[in-house]
Amino acid sequence: MIEWIESVLGLTIQVGTVYLLASLGEIYAERSGVLNLGLEGIMVMGAALSFIFTLAYGHLAAILISVIAGILMSLILAVMAVYMRLNQTVTGLALTMLGLGLSGFLASPEVRKVILLALNPSLPESLLAIQEAPKLPEIHVPLLSGLPIIGCFFRQNVLVYVSYIAAPLMWFILFKTRPGLSLRSVGENPAAADAMGIDVFRVRCLATMISGGFAGLAGAYLFLGFQPFWQEGLTAGKGFIALSLVILSTWNPLRAILGAYLFGGVEVIQYRLQLFGLGALSPYLLAMLPYLAAIAALVAVSIESVRKRIGVPASLGIPYSREE
Template identity: 90%
Template sequence: MTVQVGTVYLLASLGEIYAERSGILNLGLEGIMVMGAAISFIFTLAYGHLAAILASIIVGILMSLILAVMAIYMRLNQTVTGLALTMFGLGLSGFLASPEIRRIILLALNPSLPERLLAIQEAPKLPEIPVPGLSEIPVIGCFFRQNVLVYISYMAAPLMWFILFKTKPGLSLRSVGENPAAADAMGINVFKLRCAATMISGGFAGLAGAYLFLGFQPFWQEGLTAGKGFIALSLVILSTWNPLKAILGAYLFGGVEVIQYRLQLFGLGALSPYLLAMLPYLIAIAALIAVSIESVRKRIGVPASLGIPYSREE
């Protein structure tokens, strides 16, 4: 369970780490995730799981391109632009996945769909694929009885760590986020690299949305991400922009949510489920405070140019 919830956060924060390392704060994460969920819902009904996952990644990349163009090339305020993107994603996903519009889209995508599928609010869940052998080990076996996207997240985290810290493109990416002018002088194309990093974050956010819907709760609800994108943003800070530490953080938040579900099941005395549901948000704030205190002490690094548009003029 912990892994199942944690994967949502892990996928979303992996991409966001790249964007922020390059100096771009993608506050559109929440909106891209919810769009990923909506698109995966529609495409699963029309064409099945694989098409749905690919479509949500593509839509995520396209949406992040809006942010890339506005924040990198037009040098608009990243906070405002990101929020606008989140609102756009929330509105558009609610619009596209609403029963009336969904019906029109589904019929356009696949006219042979039976009437039953045009009206349902849920989609088939991604199947779990146990890894032979590994899944039978006690205790850690549960890590290997998951769906394919969870396995992808296992592989993506170390791979993205390796690229970021051990390869030349990774070094360029980090230098662009620390000191774009110096990187530019070294012949690195700041604009292109930031654009690529933003698109990576969009692709992963789209995938995270698809996973949230197909792998975890395949019921459509407007705004079903409920702030998970924003929690992922705090997680990126908690992980100090390191993909490997993001694994721990993601499972920590996954664990918190599972504890909350469990406590609800046991009906823990008078504790209201609504109070328990606050836990992830409060822990996210606590994590931000802890990192902030810690970073003053150890001077651990916010990418120095995070949120600052780069321009050669100035």
């Protein structure tokens, strides 16, 4: 029984980390008033780049490149949505389409071969055609990993540990420090923040870049830490689920941990039900669970928001301009 719980919990953490990493950055962007709907596209780009660069240079370079690519992609969004004041929904969607198209293009066998040879001419022929890359190794924390049940928290790869540290740290910065206060005030009332001498455009631009960096990291983790074989569009809407999760967590990094593991759990239940007799119910119907859960979460939060007025960043989605 304990073994079963441990395996389910371990898997829940592994899936949940994808959502956690992606939503941590997005919380910053949305708290500053920018909806980064490009999350899905940035994640899939992160996955594609970490695939290519792991084969060429190894894990560390791959993760770094994914994060940098995520920051650069979100910079496109920042310039267009913050400085040019274009509609954030449409711009973010365009970015997602770009990520899906570009990742499919770059990681397709024909183009990938060209890129790999350009990056590292000494690669053996066998690596040029494979669809998978080595997974990130698990690191066992001494003593803690031997504990029953919660030990599985400490038998994970390095990016999971990064998420353990990042979540409380990002909560602390957002709620307990001056830069965090500036960021929240820009999202609540940009005109007032501007009058106080905060550069609204710069803060929003930075927050968007943070969300891009984390989305790139989430993509790299999804590929290297969870599912290290490439297929086109392998994020399958995980970026959009992370966006719903941000709302469910009411823009709070600590609550995002719970939400991420909840959604991770929903996915794991889906795998487990397939193993039981319910597998006869068709894997395709079970695969709907995460999406339906996301809609249910959105509905639940909106009902509650009517009642309690949870802290939606007041200027979320509204471009700031000094003219009006």
